[in-house]
Amino acid sequence: MTTEIKPQVDVRQPVEYTDARLNANIPAGPIEQKWSKHKFEMKLVNPSNRRKYTVIVVGTGLAGGAAAATMAEMGYNVKAFCYQDSARRAHSIAAQGGINAAKNYRNDGDSVYRLFYDTIKGGDFRAREANVYRLAELSVNIIDQCVAQGVPFAREYSGYLDNRSFGGAQVSRTFYARGQTGQQLMLGAYQALSRQVAAGNVDLNERTEMLDVIVIDGRARGIVTRDMITGKIESHLADAVVLATGGYSNVFYLSTNAKGCNVTATWRAHKRGAFFANPCYTQIHPTCIPVSGDHQSKLTLMSESLRNDGRVWVPLKAGDPRSPDKIPEEERDYYLERRYPSYGNLAPRDISSRAAKVVCDEGRGVGPGGLGVYLDFTAAIKRLGESTVRERYGNLFDMYERITGENPYKVPMRIYPAVHYTMGGLWVDYNLMSTIPGLFVGGEANFSDHGANRLGASALMQGLADGYFVLPATISNYLAQGGLEKVDSTHSAVKEAVQSVTAQTQKFLDIKGTRTVDSFHRELGKIMWEYCGMSRTDEGLRYALQRIPELRQQFWSDLRVLGSSDDLNQELEKAGRVADFIELAELMCLDALERAESCGGHFREESQTPDGEALRNDDEYCYVAAWEYTGEPSKAVLHRETLHFENIHLAQRSYK
Numbered sequence: 001m002t003t004e005i006k007p008q009v010d011v012r013q014p015v016e017y018t019d020a021r022l023n024a025n026i027p028a029g030p031i032e033q034k035w036s037k038h039k040f041e042m043k044l045v046n047p048s049n050r051r052k053y054t055v056i057v058v059g060t061g062l063a064g065g066a067a068a069a070t071m072a073e074m075g076y077n078v079k080a081f082c083y084q085d086s087a088r089r090a091h092s093i094a095a096q097g098g099i100n101a102a103k104n105y106r107n108d109g110d111s112v113y114r115l116f117y118d119t120i121k122g123g124d125f126r127a128r129e130a131n132v133y134r135l136a137e138l139s140v141n142i143i144d145q146c147v148a149q150g151v152p153f154a155r156e157y158s159g160y161l162d163n164r165s166f167g168g169a170q171v172s173r174t175f176y177a178r179g180q181t182g183q184q185l186m187l188g189a190y191q192a193l194s195r196q197v198a199a200g201n202v203d204l205n206e207r208t209e210m211l212d213v214i215v216i217d218g219r220a221r222g223i224v225t226r227d228m229i230t231g232k233i234e235s236h237l238a239d240a241v242v243l244a245t246g247g248y249s250n251v252f253y254l255s256t257n258a259k260g261c262n263v264t265a266t267w268r269a270h271k272r273g274a275f276f277a278n279p280c281y282t283q284i285h286p287t288c289i290p291v292s293g294d295h296q297s298k299l300t301l302m303s304e305s306l307r308n309d310g311r312v313w314v315p316l317k318a319g320d321p322r323s324p325d326k327i328p329e330e331e332r333d334y335y336l337e338r339r340y341p342s343y344g345n346l347a348p349r350d351i352s353s354r355a356a357k358v359v360c361d362e363g364r365g366v367g368p369g370g371l372g373v374y375l376d377f378t379a380a381i382k383r384l385g386e387s388t389v390r391e392r393y394g395n396l397f398d399m400y401e402r403i404t405g406e407n408p409y410k411v412p413m414r415i416y417p418a419v420h421y422t423m424g425g426l427w428v429d430y431n432l433m434s435t436i437p438g439l440f441v442g443g444e445a446n447f448s449d450h451g452a453n454r455l456g457a458s459a460l461m462q463g464l465a466d467g468y469f470v471l472p473a474t475i476s477n478y479l480a481q482g483g484l485e486k487v488d489s490t491h492s493a494v495k496e497a498v499q500s501v502t503a504q505t506q507k508f509l510d511i512k513g514t515r516t517v518d519s520f521h522r523e524l525g526k527i528m529w530e531y532c533g534m535s536r537t538d539e540g541l542r543y544a545l546q547r548i549p550e551l552r553q554q555f556w557s558d559l560r561v562l563g564s565s566d567d568l569n570q571e572l573e574k575a576g577r578v579a580d581f582i583e584l585a586e587l588m589c590l591d592a593l594e595r596a597e598s599c600g601g602h603f604r605e606e607s608q609t610p611d612g613e614a615l616r617n618d619d620e621y622c623y624v625a626a627w628e629y630t631g632e633p634s635k636a637v638l639h640r641e642t643l644h645f646e647n648i649h650l651a652q653r654s655y656k
């Protein structure tokens with residue numbers, strides 16, 4: 001390993017390492033028995049007592065929608081919140097390619113243990129074994145649950161559910177519904193939620209943005225929201241709070257996430273005491289439509305499923321001006337197949353993304369600016385016929401053609417990596433409870449089970465495992481322990497939280513500067529992509545840690561938000577989200593700087609193998625970094641949860 005230690009630039013106070021105060025509450029016993037034993041040992045709430053408890057669920061995507069519907073079905077009072085105009089428009093609806101499950105329908109060697117192994121290895125040994133095993137175990141139940149709901153998964157001629165392969169696996173375990181798997185799964189969760197809304201067990205609040213968590217006597221007891229239509233700010237109280245509010249890729253401004261995705265819910269919880277884990281672990285997806293200019297506010301994913309049949313290549317020669325059909329086979333570099341013969345085009349996302357960057361940095365990229373590689377279906381069309389390719393990927397091909405004006409049945413797609421998913425999030429224990437007792441976190445919002453790199457088709461699996469199976473059990477266990485005093489809106493903590501949200505909302509309007517929210521967001525995104533993106537250096541991160549606080553200072557002195565706070569005001573909504581992104585960005589860079597190793601999606605240029613692969617440093621960094629807010633992102637305190645690998649041996653990852 002070549003680790004160059006740069007002289008300390010005084011961008012922040014040195015990080016204070018505390019003894020790990022984190023108890024992951026991992027049950028004892030063999031890994032195969034942990035969850036079932038834990039479920040048996042957890043306390044239950046008697047069915048007739050459940051109606052006495054209220055649970056707030058923020059987020060109605062796959063994780064939140066599943067959790068809210070399931071807990072209401074069990075008999076709890078549920079209050080659900082989302083900022084979209086309909087719960088079913090949560091960002092999960094965008095998921096295209098599929099959902100993993102260890103059903104082994106193909107009889108190709110899959111098992112719960114193999115899914116567990118692939119996920120730990122895919123995450124570059126930076127995830128908690130016990131959680132990952134449980135995830136693999138629950139994957140099979142998810143498919144049964146969804147089929148029972150009527151989710152129209154693709155089927156083979158025989159009638160069995162069909163599967164395809166995703167990156168980082170050598171088996172076919174990805175269940176799908178054309179290129180709309182998220183949408184179909186969402187409809188399943190949404191219908192279950194709607195049933196409970198109709199039954200009066202879920203109070204559904206759409207177009208309502210959560211802006212703070214209420215903590216009373218050290219426990220999460222409610223939230224503060226703003227009605228996005230009327231501007232009304234109010235408190236909601238409960239016995240437990242769940243955040244299932246999605247990921248924060250939009251800190252980079254350009255990402256494959258919907259424009260609305262943001263970090264506000266988890267960031268505000270962080271400021272109230274929830275530790276933020278591994279904030280720098282970002283997933284850059286290798287197959288997205290390349291950036292085409294400054295006018296863009298969002299990027300488009302081309303599902304990883306396309307790499308089942310599409311071959312990735314660039315010209316052998318740098319600066320080759322010929323169109324792809326004029327470049328003969330022997331003058332092409334199928335670089336994934338060459339570098340990773342065992343996994344080929346289905347090498348994991350972090351590896352494939354970096355490989356694309358390498359060939360583009362060598363001047364062999366294609367398309368405008370040389371930031372693109374080909375994803376070519378010529379061979380697949382020849383082998384399978386156009387109609388089969390159309391059946392498998394038709395809607396993705398149509399989407400590509402609508403955006404680029406090129407017909408991918410005739411010319412290879414051009415793709416380039418883009419920010420897609422965040423493995424970081426609020427720290428949770430085995431019960432998915434954060435460091436604020438009573439505050440649970442599910443789906444992409446928690447620091448999750450994916451370590452430093454998520455495998456394709458595993459986010460939907462995790463969101464639904466959390467929502468349908470884990471949270472309903474662990475929240476019951478929490479509630480059954482009792483000790484929750486009755487609280488009402490006259491409590492000083494409630495008043496303080498409402499007051500602080502009201503004051504901050506007004507503050508944005510009062511700045512009356514000259515710059516739009518978007519101009520700050522775009523500038524932040526450029527800093528993050530440049531210095532905390534696909535590859536990171538000590539020097540670059542230190543520079544970003546100087547620039548971001550300057551940007552924050554400009555934001556708070558020169559922002560202009562028009563309109564008022566008692567009306568629909570999207571600029572005002574964005575101001576709050578970008579204020580949080582700027583603070584989060586600083587923590588991400590701090591986290592990336594502290595982790596002077598490469599692992600998964602976190603590639604530190606100083607730490608690579610001779611052939612350019614990520615080089616971990618297990619002696620020093622085999623931990624989850626959980627950051628505590630102490631008033632300023634730059635003064636965040638790092639706590640470390642050491643990761644223990646008792647079942648799968650730590651090894652240098654190889655996909656060759």
Ligand SMILES: Cc1cc2nc3c(=O)[nH]c(=O)nc-3n(C[C@H](O)[C@H](O)[C@H](O)COP(=O)(O)OP(=O)(O)OC[C@H]3O[C@@H](n4cnc5c(N)ncnc54)[C@H](O)[C@@H]3O)c2cc1C
Binds near residue numbers: 064182210
């Ligand atoms: C284009 C694309 C394709 C993908 N394809 C796949 C795939 O094929 N397979 C796979 O496994 N994964 C895929 N992913 C990843 C996966 O879709 C997401 O990780 C997952 O759906 C997240 O689900 P979630 O329930 O955690 O959050 P989301 O679905 O993002 O839901 C978040 C919810 O929280 C609410 N919310 C957020 N903040 C607030 C607030 N402050 N106040 C009130 N409500 C709030 C929102 O309104 C929403 O209801 C894809 C991602 C993208 C971007």
